[in-house]
Amino acid sequence: MTSGTHIPTTDLWSQWLLYGRFADDAQFRQAVRVMVDRYVERLLNGAPPAPGQTVVDVGAGDGLVAFRAIERAGPTLKVWLTDISEPMLHHAEAQAVERAVRNQCTFLQRPADRLEGIADASVDLVVTRSVLAYVADKTAALREFHRVLKPGGRISVAEPVYQDDALAAAAIRSSIDCTPPEHRNALTTLVHRWKAAQYPDTEEKILKSPIANYSERDMIRFAQVAGFTELHLELHIDILPSIVRSWNVFINSSPHPLAPPLSVIMTEQFAPEERQLFERSMRPIVEDPKAVSTDRMLYLTARKQPA
Numbered sequence: 001m002t003s004g005t006h007i008p009t010t011d012l013w014s015q016w017l018l019y020g021r022f023a024d025d026a027q028f029r030q031a032v033r034v035m036v037d038r039y040v041e042r043l044l045n046g047a048p049p050a051p052g053q054t055v056v057d058v059g060a061g062d063g064l065v066a067f068r069a070i071e072r073a074g075p076t077l078k079v080w081l082t083d084i085s086e087p088m089l090h091h092a093e094a095q096a097v098e099r100a101v102r103n104q105c106t107f108l109q110r111p112a113d114r115l116e117g118i119a120d121a122s123v124d125l126v127v128t129r130s131v132l133a134y135v136a137d138k139t140a141a142l143r144e145f146h147r148v149l150k151p152g153g154r155i156s157v158a159e160p161v162y163q164d165d166a167l168a169a170a171a172i173r174s175s176i177d178c179t180p181p182e183h184r185n186a187l188t189t190l191v192h193r194w195k196a197a198q199y200p201d202t203e204e205k206i207l208k209s210p211i212a213n214y215s216e217r218d219m220i221r222f223a224q225v226a227g228f229t230e231l232h233l234e235l236h237i238d239i240l241p242s243i244v245r246s247w248n249v250f251i252n253s254s255p256h257p258l259a260p261p262l263s264v265i266m267t268e269q270f271a272p273e274e275r276q277l278f279e280r281s282m283r284p285i286v287e288d289p290k291a292v293s294t295d296r297m298l299y300l301t302a303r304k305q306p307a
């Protein structure tokens with residue numbers, strides 16, 4: 001990859017991908033890995049890479065999708081790993097060396113909507129997982145995917161849908177705003193402070209937020225506007241036993257890279273007695289063996305018009 005003399009060792013993205021999402025807990029790290037592997041398999045099943053092809057993994061992060069594509073298609077697959085995060089590209093490059101696949105990989109520091117360096121109509125497949133969620137102009141990114149694809153080439157996209165989380169935060173806010181201060185429920189206001197620190201909680205903020213201002217239906221429209229054909233979208237809603245098994249993991253993990261963990265929110269925004277109330281009320285819910293968590297993920301595949 002190309003880099004200047006100063007290489008940042010960490011940034012918001014690497015902090016979350018390499019540490020924040022695992023809450024410093026080995027068992028939880030393993031559970032997150034299993035969950036993410038499932039997403040990656042679904043993503044690649046949507047448009048399986050084939051030997052001899054060239055693939056772009058946009059927002060490659062630690063290279064999970066790219067390396068799995070190489071495992072599936074073998075030593076003749078070529079992969080571009082692009083990302084805006086220089087620390088993540090360096091991390092992925094080190095992983096490629098460790099896996100002895102460095103010669104199949106090219107690393108490129110670019111935003112998803114400006115893939116300069118990748119020629120027009122030069123790749124067979126563009127894959128991306130949990131990246132467009134952070135891109136303000138998703139149609140521009142999809143147009144860029146369309147530009148680099150050969151005629152007949154495909155995209156496979158997997159993105160979280162956080163709109164419901166944001167709408168839930170907004171609903172709690174509205175209910176508090178409608179209640180006279182003397183009748184407000186103390187726990188509800190704390191739950192609102194927690195949710196509002198992780199998701200936009202007003203209609204205005206939701207509309208401006210790249211992570212919350214789209215639904216799965218918007219995503220398929222963006223891809224259509226970008227010029228894709230043969231579009232197929234599936235929304236997967238999984239309500240599964242929660243992988244968060246302890247209070248410690250609950251307060252130290254965060255649901256996405258832009259969300260502070262609850263431990264930070266509690267320190268910065270809760271008074272000591274509020275922390276006690278919150279833990280007393282929430283801990284039994286979190287540590288209940290029957291606790292579930294809801295996960296909304298969209299899977300989109302589409303094709304560039306064949307020549």
Ligand SMILES: C[S@@+](CC[C@H](N)C(=O)[O-])C[C@H]1O[C@@H](n2cnc3c(N)ncnc32)[C@H](O)[C@@H]1O
Pocket residue numbers: 013014017058059060061062063064065082083084085088110111112113128129130131134135257
């Ligand atoms: C949630 S991580 C997902 C990483 C990887 N795709 C995976 O499946 O594990 C989001 C990744 O997108 C990258 N990213 C964020 N905004 C981006 C943008 N505008 N263009 C390209 N990459 C971006 C981050 O640096 C990070 O590596």
